[in-house]
Amino acid sequence: MRLPLTAHTAKPWRIHxxxxxxxxxxxxxxxxxxxxxxxxxxxxxxxxxGFPAGAPGIVRVLWEARWKLGRVFGWDDEDGGxxxxxxxxxxxxxDDLRTAPTGPDLGELPFDPLYQLDDEWAAEMANRTVHGVLxxxxxxxxxxxxxxQMAVLVKPxxxxxxxxxxxxxxxxxxxxxxxxxxxxxxxxxESELEEA
Numbered sequence: 744m745r746l747p748l749t750a751h752t753a754k755p756w757r758i759h760x761x762x763x764x765x766x767x768x769x770x771x772x773x774x775x776x777x778x779x780x781x782x783x784x785x786x787x788x789x790x791x792x793g794f795p796a797g798a799p800g801i802v803r804v805l806w807e808a809r810w811k812l813g814r815v816f817g818w819d820d821e822d823g824g825x826x827x828x829x830x831x832x833x834x835x836x837x838d839d840l841r842t843a844p845t846g847p848d849l850g851e852l853p854f855d856p857l858y859q860l861d862d863e864w865a866a867e868m869a870n871r872t873v874h875g876v877l878x879x880x881x882x883x884x885x886x887x888x889x890x891x892q893m894a895v896l897v898k899p900x901x902x903x904x905x906x907x908x909x910x911x912x913x914x915x916x917x918x919x920x921x922x923x924x925x926x927x928x929x930x931x932x933e934s935e936l937e938e939a
């Protein structure tokens with residue numbers, strides 16, 4: 744379920760210290776009901792979700808089309824990424840985050856892990872269109888339990904980056920996010936059955 748941006752911005756997440764020049768693009772409640780100590784389980788499942796390979800065909804086609812366009816237009820060339828076009832957010836870390844674990848790698852997803860804490864994890868990516876952050880957290884659900892929450896923060900690269908974000912928005916909402924949320928829910932339910 745899509746949430747208001749304040750579901751992310753009103754919380755005292757450490758990512759706020761690192762991204763004052765970023766915009767919160769999306770916030771989603773994840774279908775992962777659980778208890779207070781289950782954030783590591785969410786991270787393990789998210790990193791091993793098999794997305795986009797396990798997503799419906801339309802998502803895989805869109806994903807491949809995006810990477811083909813990136814090759815044609817040079818969006819993903821090394822000189823347009825982290826450490827080249829933009830410095831990594833690690834350069835903004837306060838001392839205590841420098842020693843925090845980075846957490847899991849996301850496999851096929853082009854994000855580099857930044858840090859993992861008890862209830863939040865962040866990863867970043869950059870190309871010629873945008874510098875982006877994927878933020879996962881573990882939050883009270885209002886009924887005595889907890890659930891995952893996902894936020895996407897972006898810093899578009901000029902007008903081209905803003906146009907790119909506007910162009911992909913309908914595809915994200917119609918295809919990518921729904922497929923990702925269904926995959927997360929299915930994996931979460933499967934793991935509950937395995938533990939039972």
